[in-house]
Amino acid sequence: MSTLDLCEASCLLFVPGHRPERFGKARAACREGIVIDLEDAVPPAGKDEARAHALGHLRARGAGAPVLLRLNALGTVPALDDLAALARADAMPDGLVLAKVEAPRDIEIVRACLPAPLPLLAVIESARGLHAAHAIAASLSPGDALGFGGADLAADLGAEFAWEPLLAPRAAVVAAAAAARRGAFDVPWLALDDTAGLRAETARVRALGFTGKLAIHPAQVAPIRSVFAPDAEAVARAERLLAAMDAAAGGVARLDGRMIDAPVAQAARRVLTRAAHARDAGQPDPGQTGRA
Numbered sequence: 001m002s003t004l005d006l007c008e009a010s011c012l013l014f015v016p017g018h019r020p021e022r023f024g025k026a027r028a029a030c031r032e033g034i035v036i037d038l039e040d041a042v043p044p045a046g047k048d049e050a051r052a053h054a055l056g057h058l059r060a061r062g063a064g065a066p067v068l069l070r071l072n073a074l075g076t077v078p079a080l081d082d083l084a085a086l087a088r089a090d091a092m093p094d095g096l097v098l099a100k101v102e103a104p105r106d107i108e109i110v111r112a113c114l115p116a117p118l119p120l121l122a123v124i125e126s127a128r129g130l131h132a133a134h135a136i137a138a139s140l141s142p143g144d145a146l147g148f149g150g151a152d153l154a155a156d157l158g159a160e161f162a163w164e165p166l167l168a169p170r171a172a173v174v175a176a177a178a179a180a181r182r183g184a185f186d187v188p189w190l191a192l193d194d195t196a197g198l199r200a201e202t203a204r205v206r207a208l209g210f211t212g213k214l215a216i217h218p219a220q221v222a223p224i225r226s227v228f229a230p231d232a233e234a235v236a237r238a239e240r241l242l243a244a245m246d247a248a249a250g251g252v253a254r255l256d257g258r259m260i261d262a263p264v265a266q267a268a269r270r271v272l273t274r275a276a277h278a279r280d281a282g283q284p285d286p287g288q289t290g291r292a
Contacts, residue, residue: 004066004094004119006145007183008273009033010212010228011221012068012097012121014188016041017050023057023067029218032225033066038082039073039099047078051085058091066094068121073100074109083113095119100152102129104139117141121185124173125149126156133176142266145183147214148173151190163204174209181263183211192217202227230271238268 013030015022017038026034036057042050054069061067069086072078086092098110101122111117124133124146130153137146148170154161157169170186177184186205189198202213202224213224230238244255245265253260 004033004068005143005270005273006095006119006121006185007143007211008270009183010274011215011224012185012212013215013218013221014041014070017054017069018042018046020053020057023053026218027061027065027067030215030221031065033068033094035068035070035097035214036093037070038078039070044078047072047081051082054093055085055089055091058089058093061091068095068097068119069093070097070099071110074098074106083110087113087115092116092118095121097121097123097147099123100125100129100149101136102126103132104135107136107139120144121147123147123149124169125152127153129153130169130172133173134179137176137180137182140180140182142181145185145211146173146177147185148187148210150187163201170205170208170210177211178209181266184209186210186213188214188216189220190216192219195219195223199223199227228274230275234271235275238271241265241268242272 009032011030012033012035013026014035014037015026017036018041023034023036036050036054038047038050038054058067069082071082092115096110096118098106098120101107101124107120107122110120120140121144122136122140124130124136129136133146140146150166150170151161153159153169154166157165159165174184186202189201191197198220205213206228212228215221215224241255241260242265245253245260247253248260253265
């Protein structure tokens with residue numbers, strides 16, 4: 001069973017399913033996890049080939065970054081083929097990215113087809129999905145996350161794919177994820193040569209409440225992770241909070257006059273995990289520097 005916790009990850013890197021020569025390079029570039037894309041990045045004629053490449057990589061992969069699969073949207077023939085292949089697979093991914101989720105029933109269908117539970121990233125990409133975002137988030141398990149599919153959502157809303165028109169939908173996805181205590185990943189930054197724009201948008205979505213941002217190129221991974229790395233104040237508070245939990249020895253724990261419940265403690269553990277990930281990746285130690 002996968003132990004991947006999507007609430008701890010700040011970046012996942014997409015790689016097209018029909019480009020198997022890129023799988024290993026992607027895993028080396030993003031230790032938090034890669035997503036082998038069987039959906040938008042793969043032309044219709046290449047779906048079967050991409051699926052075969054992805055399943056082959058799962059069987060042969062060694063230790064390293066987690067590998068997730070993005071399945072085709074439910075209600076399509078390729079999605080049925082994806083689920084049938086997973087049901088028979090002798091090697092499972094570390095998680096799944098579900099495209100165009102519109103109702104909790106979509107989550108139930110996928111789970112029913114799997115031989116074992118997997119972490120899920122349910123992407124909101126339509127007006128109907130946005131309307132049901134709270135119910136979808138509530139149907140997810142701890143360690144799962146919502147995703148914001150901005151390009152398809154903008155098209156469905158008839159809105160411009162830009163910051164201001166999509167601010168309210170972004171906030172709605174964050175609110176739904178936060179209410180269910182799940183992670184929330186923002187849409188990839190599409191301008192590959194604009195690192196300053198990537199950093200600026202990543203800082204904006206972090207401030208809005210997103211816990212991570214998706215990437216479509218290895219060069220985007222480090223900027224995203226540096227922005228999401230906890231700062232010194234957040235690390236220090238998390239350490240104090242967990243120390244108070246330990247001192248309570250199973251009794252009522254308090255910090256600065258406030259009670260500490262299990263979700264707050266879990267959030268603190270995730271802060272320290274992210275700080276450790278940042279150190280492992282060679283990023284500045286958040287205990288010594290400010291936020292990027």
